[in-house]
Amino acid sequence: xxxxxxxxxxxxxxxxxxxxxxxxxxxxxxxxxxxxxxxxxxxxxxxxxxxxxxxxxxxxxxxxxxxxxxxxxxxxxxxxxxxxxxxxxxxxxxxxxxxxxxxxxxxxxxxxxxxxxxxxxxxxxxxxxxxxxxxxxxxxxxxxxxxxxxxxxxxxxxxxxxxxxxxxxxxxxxxxxxxxxxxxxxxxxxxxxxxxxxxxxxxxxxxxxxxxxxxxxxxxxxxxxxxxxxxxxxxxxxxxxxxxxxxxxxxxxxxxxxxxxxxxxxxxxxxxxxxxxxxxxxxxxxxxxxxxxxxxxxxxxxxxxxxxxxxxxxxxxxxxxxxx
Amino acid sequence: xxxxxxxxxxxxxxxxxxxxxxxxxxxxxxxxxxxxxxxxxxxxxxxxxxxxxxxxxxxxxxxxxxxxxxxxxxxxxxxxxxxxxxxxxxxxxxxxxxxxxxxxxxxxxxxxxxxxxxxxxxxxxxxxxxxxxxxxxxxxxxxxxxxxxxxxxxxxxxxxxxxxxxxxxxxxxxxxxxxxxxxxxxxxxxxxxxxxxxxxxxxxxxxxxxxxxxxxxxxxxxxxxxxxxxxxxxxxxxxxxxxxxxxxxxxxxxxxxxxxxxxxxxxxxxxxxxxxxxxxxxxxxxxxxxxxxxxxxxxxxxxxxxxxxxxxxxxxxxxxxxxx
Numbered sequence: 212x213x214x215x216x217x218x219x220x221x222x223x224x225x226x227x228x229x230x231x232x233x234x235x236x237x238x239x240x241x242x243x244x245x246x247x248x249x250x251x252x253x254x255x256x257x258x259x260x261x262x263x264x265x266x267x268x269x270x271x272x273x274x275x276x277x278x279x280x281x282x283x284x285x286x287x288x289x290x291x292x293x294x295x296x297x298x299x300x301x302x303x304x305x306x307x308x309x310x311x312x313x314x315x316x317x318x319x320x321x322x323x324x325x326x327x328x329x330x331x332x333x334x335x336x337x338x339x340x341x342x343x344x345x346x347x348x349x350x351x352x353x354x355x356x357x358x359x360x361x362x363x364x365x366x367x368x369x370x371x372x373x374x375x376x377x378x379x380x381x382x383x384x385x386x387x388x389x390x391x392x393x394x395x396x397x398x399x400x401x402x403x404x405x406x407x408x409x410x411x412x413x414x415x416x417x418x419x420x421x422x423x424x425x426x427x428x429x430x431x432x433x434x435x436x437x438x439x440x441x442x443x444x445x446x447x448x449x450x451x452x453x454x455x456x457x458x459x460x461x462x463x464x465x466x467x468x469x470x471x472x473x474x475x476x477x478x479x480x481x482x483x484x485x486x487x488x489x490x491x492x493x494x495x496x497x498x499x500x501x502x503x504x505x506x507x508x509x510x511x512x513x514x515x516x517x518x519x520x521x522x523x524x525x526x527x528x529x530x531x532x533x534x535x
Numbered sequence: 536x537x538x539x540x541x542x543x544x545x546x547x548x549x550x551x552x553x554x555x556x557x558x559x560x561x562x563x564x565x566x567x568x569x570x571x572x573x574x575x576x577x578x579x580x581x582x583x584x585x586x587x588x589x590x591x592x593x594x595x596x597x598x599x600x601x602x603x604x605x606x607x608x609x610x611x612x613x614x615x616x617x618x619x620x621x622x623x624x625x626x627x628x629x630x631x632x633x634x635x636x637x638x639x640x641x642x643x644x645x646x647x648x649x650x651x652x653x654x655x656x657x658x659x660x661x662x663x664x665x666x667x668x669x670x671x672x673x674x675x676x677x678x679x680x681x682x683x684x685x686x687x688x689x690x691x692x693x694x695x696x697x698x699x700x701x702x703x704x705x706x707x708x709x710x711x712x713x714x715x716x717x718x719x720x721x722x723x724x725x726x727x728x729x730x731x732x733x734x735x736x737x738x739x740x741x742x743x744x745x746x747x748x749x750x751x752x753x754x755x756x757x758x759x760x761x762x763x764x765x766x767x768x769x770x771x772x773x774x775x776x777x778x779x780x781x782x783x784x785x786x787x788x789x790x791x792x793x794x795x796x797x798x799x800x801x802x803x804x805x806x807x808x809x810x811x812x813x814x815x816x817x818x819x820x821x822x823x824x825x826x827x828x829x830x831x832x833x834x835x836x837x838x839x840x841x842x843x844x845x846x847x848x849x850x851x852x853x854x855x856x857x858x859x
Contacts, residue, residue, distance in 0.1 A: 345693045359791065361685050361692075368685075368793025369669045370829065375790040378823045380783065383707070390823055459704065466699040467683065467791060469692025499702045499714055505694065 216278040221317075222524030223262060224326070225249060225286035227301035230258065232266060233517070234273060235524025239337030241517050242277070243269050255296075255307035263316040281320035283526030284309050285329030285519055290371040294323045322526045326350065327374055328365050329522030330476050330513070331358025336525040339474050339512030346472045347464060348511075349376065351479035354389075355397035355404075359468065365529075377401070381460045400457035402432035402479050408449045409435055420445035436482035450482065451489050458493025465494075465502050476511035476518065483510070543601040545641075546848030547586060548650065549573060549610040551625035554582065556590060557841070558597060559848025563661030565841045566601070567593050579620075579631035587640040605644035607850030608633050609653030609843055614695040618647045624713075646850045650674065651698055652689050653846030654800050654837070655682025660849040663798050663836030670796045671788060672835075673700065675803035678713075679721035679728075683792065689853075701725070705784045724781035726756035726803050732773045733759055744769035760806035774806065775813050782817025789818075789826050800835035800842065807834070 219242065223232040226249060233244035245265055249258060270279075286309065287299040294310035296302075310321040324332075331348035334340040340348070344363040350356040355377035359366040366373045377397035378390055385394025386407065398404050409422055409430060421438040422430060422445060438446035461473055479486065491508050498506070513521055543566060547556040550573060557568035569589050573582060594603075610633065611623040618634035620626075634645040648656075655672035658664040664672070668687040674680040679701035683690040690697045701721035702714055709718025710731065722728050733746055733754060745762040746754060746769060762770035785797055803810065815832050822830070837845055 343693075357791075361690050362688055364686060366685050366792065369667075369795040370793055372825055373791065373793035375793075375823055375825070378790045379787045380821065392821075392823070463703045463787070464791060466702045467681075467697065467788060468690065469694055469697035469699075471693040497704065497716075499699055499716070501696055501699070 216276055218280050219273075219277040220280050220524040220527040221266065221282045222520040222522070222526070223282065223284045224329070224519035224523050225258070225284065225289075225296075226326075226519075227251060227287065230262060231520055232262060233520040233524070234269075234277065235521055235528075237528060239333075239521055239525075241520055241524075243273060244517070244520065245269055249302070251299075251302035251304075253303075255304045255312060259312040259316070263313075279317065279319060280531060281322065281527035282313050282317065283329070283523040284313070284321065284323045285326045285523040285526070286323065287326060289323045289325045291322070291324045291328070291365075291367045292371040294321065296323070320527065320530065322530055324365070324367075324371075324526060325356065325374075326519060326522070327356030328358040328367070329526060330356075330511075330518055331360055331365055331522070332525040332529050333513055333518055333522030334474055334476070334511060335360055335363070336528055337513065337521055338518075339509050340472065341512075343471045345468070346470045346474060347376075347461075347468065348474050348476060349461075349480075351401055351475060351477040353401060353403050355401045360470075361468065376460075376464065379460055379463070381456050396456070396460050400453055400460070400479075402477075405432050405435055405449055405453045405479060406430055408452055409445065412445055412449060418445055422446060432479050432482070436479075436485055439482070439485045447485075450485050453479075454486060454489035455493045458490050459497040461490075461494050461508075462497035462499070462502075465506055466499050469502065470506060472507035472509050474509050474511055476513070480510055481515070540600055540602040542604050543597075544604050544848040544851040545590065545606045546844040546846070546850070547606065547608045548653070548843035548847050549582070549608065549613075549620075550650075550843075551575060551611065554586060555844055556586060557844040557848070558593075558601065559845055559852075561852060563657075563845055563849075565844055565848075567597060568841070568844065569593055573626070575623075575626035575628075577627075579628045579636060583636040583640070587637075603641065603643060604855060605646065605851035606637050606641060607653070607847040608637070608645065608647045609650045609847040609850070610647065611649060613647045613649045615646070615648045615652070615689075615691045616695040618645065620647070644851065644854065646854055648689070648691075648695075648850060649680065649698075650843060650846070651680030652682040652691070653850060654680075654835075654842055655684055655689055655846070656849040656853050657837055657842055657846030658798055658800070658835060659684055659687070660852055661837065661845055662842075663833050664796065665836075667795045669792070670794045670798060671700075671785075671792065672798050672800060673785075673804075675725055675799060675801040677725060677727050679725045684794075685792065700784075700788065703784055703787070705780050720780070720784050724777055724784070724803075726801075729756050729759055729773055729777045729803060730754055732776055733769065736769055736773060742769055746770055756803050756806070760809055763806070763809045771809075774809050777803075778810060778813035779817045782814050783821040785814075785818050785832075786821035786823070786826075789830055790823050793826065794830060796831040796833050798833050798835055800837070804834055805839070
């Protein structure tokens, strides 16, 4: 008796610390997941050796029942057009060709993009944007990333670098950004941005706050959310301030793109209504009247632990044009 | 002997004062052009009666040699999805269905969009963006309009309202805009924006300028360009100021869209290097490093008098997917 093997994709999420990968079926189920350290000080070749050595073990059990259709990779500065990662933050590689590195192990289609674009694809195929053709995915991590979908396609732009919304100048002559300019959105609206906001507020006054005198290194966005949830006035103000800057910048982006929704993903988004309530208010106060009340601001519909792998796997499903 | 008739489209450009229309062939040649007053105080039905009465006369001579493939209409607030114009500025119609109004006269495909999107399509099919798949068209008229092209398609967004770049907030708490908000890009970067700039500069100081004491109503963007070309310091500063605000806003738009080029069309763009030189400088000073020197800022490649008609005609050529 012969059974038809089920189609599956391999999604790889390369992060600064860890690299996770898993098998993603067309329903967005992660059939198997594994994780190895990235070791960004070693050459990229070495990482791919370790990825595929670990994957081969995992695949041994699965290959009877599945047909591998391709490999999707989400990586910092991953470029869809070149298949390369260039000068990734926290990794020592200048330029690494992810397609060539993968095809040494499996002669299959390989597609590469950055983590925010992968998240947007995962959201469209398996998450909160399942019925949408036009939306903006915002990832609020250490920085702010964005993946933009227009007419059901990720916007890569002319060179693969579209979606750098973290580097919109949100505050003229504002905070210094890692990019060397001032006032970039991600210096305010991100996990590190809200931490800077709280640090500035603590420095500027003697106000009491649960966030004052924390042990070194423990002022995180999670800690700020916890204090806000307990009613800490300073923490609540920090969320309000973050939401105002993000809300008015999103209002500008809506004037350009007219999306159906803006979907927020990542650590800071997990603060829930502490962020979403003032964000929706700030957005509506700033948006052009023809868009009033039309654009949904939603949390991600993807499981936080699997989202990056699902997104990377979705890159192949989307490419195959498989009817999902 | 029978000859194959040449395919042609009808492009209609409805403006606040005049409505122009013409036959546009697949090479972007306007075979015939005509113009009638719009008379925005009369019902839209009446305008379409007059358009098609004038067109029928023009068509009488042409129909032997041409096959009409469709009707493209560019109109203020024209919506691609609904085929309607809603609350157009300077016209008394609440909502007018341009598709129905046209198909009373010709049973052909009819497509509608706003003037900036039509200009972008004209630019892509016949102008400066002929080889491009990703660009931004900016129209600098009384206001600022924009048409955005991604992957070779105009971005309409979820509801047809994408491309409202004139209403990006360029200056926090800045000039009052007709939309009711403050600091919109078009209150600075447009023909009326630069006029406001000059008026403010004249009010704020006693500096001498060719633009001081002009007869009422003659302070136009053309007059400002003329003074700047003669070396008038105040006029040159007004261009500098306009270029700075437009340049840094375009830098933000590039971070979102990563276009190959930004193309400027309309009266103020005709000031040429008076605008383009400081604009390119301001843009490069403000853009994220990964985009430095990559994005061309170009003048429109369309004949100013025919551009709107060419764009409206291009709407049908683009729809037909004709290989141009």
